[in-house]
Amino acid sequence: MSVYDDQPNAHKKFMEKLDACIRNHDKEIEKMCNFHHQGFVDAITELLKVRTDAEKLKVQVTDTNRKFQDAGKEVIVQTEDIIRCRIQQRNITTVVEKLQLCLPVLEMYSKLKEQMSAKRYYSALKTMEQLENVYFPRVSQYRFCQLMIENLPKLREDIKEISMSDLKDFLESIRKHSDKIGETAMKQAQQQKTFSVALQKQNRVQFGKNMHFNDRIPEERNEVELKRAFEEEDENEEEVLTVQDLVDFSPVYRCLHIYSVLGDEETFENYYRKQRKKQARLVLQPQSNMHETVDGYRRYFTQIVGFFVVEDHILHVTQGLVTRAYTDELWNMALSKIIAVLRAHSSYCTDPDLVLELKNLIVLFADTLQGYGFPVNRLFDLLFEIRDQYNETLLKKWAGVFRDIFEEDNYSPIPIVNEEEYKVVISKFPFQDPDLEKQSFPKKFPMSQSVPHIYIQVKEFIYASLKFSESLHRSSTEIDDMLRKSTNLLLTRTLSSCLLNLIRKPHIGLTELVQIIINTTHLEQACRYLEDFITNITNISQETVHTTRLYGLSTFKDARHAAEGEIYTKLNQKIDEFVQLADYDWTMSEPDGRASGYLMDLINFLRSIFQVFTHLPGKVAQTACMSACQHLSTSLMQMLLDSELKQISMGAVQQFNLDVIQCELFASSEPVPGFQGDTLQLAFIDLRQLLDLFMVWDWSTYLADYGQPASKYLRVNPNTALTLLEKMKDTSKKNNIFAQFRKNDRDKQKLIETVVKQLRSLVNGMSQHT
Secondary structure, eight states: OGGGSSOTTHHHHHHHHHHHHHHHHHHHHHHHHHHHHHHHHHHHHHHHHHHHHHHHHHHHHHHHHHHHHHHHHHHHHHHHHHHHHHHHHHHHHHHHHHHHHHHHHHHHHHHHHHHHHTTOHHHHHHHHHHIIIIIGGGGTTSHHHHHHHHHHHHHHHHHHHHHHHHHHHHHHHHHHHHHHHHHHHHHHHHHHHHHHHHHHHHHHHHTTOOOOTTOOOOHHHHHHHHHHHHHHHHHHHHHOOOHHHHOOOHHHHHHHHHHHHTTOHHHHHHHHHHHHHHHHHHHHOOOTTGGGOHHHHHHHHHHHHHHHHHHHHHHHHSSSSSOHHHHHHHHHHHHHHHHHHHHHHHTTOOOHHHHHHHHHHHHHHHHHHHHTTOOOHHHHHHHHHHHHHHHHHHHHHHHHHHHHHHHHOOOSOEEEOSHHHHHHHHHHSOOOOHHHHHSOSSEEESSOTHHHHHHHHHHHHHHHHHHHHTTSOOOHHHHHHHHHHHHHHIIIIIIHHHHHHHHTOTTOOHHHHHHHHHHHHHHHHTHHHHHHHHHHHHTOOTTSTTOOOOOHHHHHHHHHHHHHHHHHHHHHHHHHHHHTTOOOOTTOSSOOSSOOHHHHHHHHHHHHHHHHGGGSOHHHHHHHHHHHHHHHHHHHHHHHTOTTOOOOOHHHHHHHHHHHHHHHHHHHTOSSTTOOTTTGGGGGHHHHHHHHHHHHTOHHHHHHHTTOTTOTTTTOOHHHHHHHHHHHHHHHHHHHTTSTTOHHHHHHHHHHHHHHHHHHHHHHHHHHHO
16 A cells, blocks of 8 residues: 555555566466476377377267167157156145045035034034134145135024024924923922822821821821822823923024034023013013913913923023023012012902912912922912902801801701701700700700801811911911911901891891890800811910910800890880880770780780790890880880870879889789899889879879988979879860869869979979079
8 A cells, every 4th residue: 555655756666566576476487387397298198199099989989879879769768758657646646645635624514514404503613613723724725725714604604593593493482382391390399299298197197196177087098198199109200291301402502502612602691581581571471361260370370480490491401591690580570570460460359269279379389489499488478468368258258158047047946856966966066055965855956057057167167268378388386376367357257247237137036136146155155166176277275375266255245235235126116116006095084994905915025025035144134124114114104295195184194004004013023034123113113103193193292202312202203293294284174164163173173283383383493403
């Protein structure tokens, strides 16, 4: 690089040095050539020597080559053939290898087509997965593989649509067959329950714990029943159909597997649950006339049972399609609807037999679904509501039964002519009377025919009430309490109401009322036997602290009181009818000398009636007799003081006195035993003192002793005396026209006027004092 430096003559110096270097190299080359020149010459000499040999060799090689070329033409042809065959063989091998690679793909695709044709869609999806994951990657470079790959999504969609269509058909099928499924499930539950009950009875017999009253089943009979139950169980085992036998669930399984393979399981689950909820709402919708027949309820229950049996099966045989939480939610929704429907439709049931069948269906319905794990406590709570309604329908039915019994009764004691008839009555009604047993035939029971009929019907009512209490999974104590409460309702409301209505009927006479009182007495006494009857049914002792007692005492006591009051009323009405027949001549001058005919007829009637009253309790007969005498006394007094009666003669007063004497004689004859002294005669004391005052004409004594406790005429009211005296005064004035010249009559008239003035003064003084 110094050549290009800025030194002076640098270029020149470089060129000089370069020439010197070139000269040195030339000298070295010259030395080298001189050194190898001899060898070169020798080599040329050698080449010249072998040139002739080389030409000979060339000729020989050319000749040999020609000979080889001629000889190798056939070899070349054969070699070309071999090469071509080898190429073909290699190509064939390549094709075979490629075909061997493609054949499994084609075979799998053919298998896929066959599976699609055979509707083996789940297997087809698995085949698709194998094609995509294993086979297609090996032949992805081929066009046919691309066509197959492009066709798989369409096949998947076809499978989804077909499987969904199958699912829809399945859902429609189980909707139609739900009642058959439910009927089978309920029948199996009923058979199992029957077998369990028979087994329990056998165990109770073995341990001596039979609780039924008058229906103790011998051990041999129980063994026969149990054997029959076993035989029926064996026979039914051959015919038992499961839900799998009735329904083909394969569409659900296929569809679930298909959607699982496709990764769209959630869509399938949502669709299935949505559709089943819709079907649940349809199943829970009752027919409008369901309450008219038990078949309507049965069809309703079997459809619901069938629905939930299917859901329970789906729950246990699939994983995740439905969950326990889902079925519980669905059941709670359905249970609320079921209870509302049953509460509404059962309210229309007026036939107790239909209500009882409905109860049995609800119990079987509940037991069936409880066996599948569904909670049913709310159904049994509903049964308690229906039990009250059942009792109401029973009460209405038995009200009609009691009315019919009362209508058919002749209200006379039951006649018995022989021992057989006596035993028949005793077998129907618990009657015990040693005196009656000692009497010879023919004889009579004190009660009428309605009493044993009523007693039998009360027992039938208890049986009917017990039928509803059975199978409610309640203790014997609760059942005992139910029976006693319902029986009390029958006695206190239904029977009591029927008795009261009977007593108030116009055609029921005094004799019938007397017999009704006797009947209620015996029915009241029979209540303890009804309590024993209930005790023997439930095996709950009456000494238990919380045992409800029967209210027979109050029931029949109220009825007796009503009958007694009706007796008093009708007896007084009958007395009024006789009194209305009275036809006094109030202006007669002399009495007839004998009592009035109407009064004697009335007394004879009262005597005959009081003879009938001998069968009544003593106080009832005494009260009726006293009431009749008091009413008769009041009616006679009102007859004297009637405002329409203007005049009364002394002869009429004397005639009236004869009638009152007959009343007093009747009272003193003790028409009803049990009165002390002259108690009954006191009913006529007001009349007696008033008539004595007028008969004796002892006005000075009356006026002097008035107000004194020891007064002879203490019961005579001044107003009453004044009213009667004024009637007699008017009569005296009328008669005075014809007897004005008789001194006695004039004196009597003056005395009457004087007494009238004194009585008025007394009455006015009483008014001012008041």
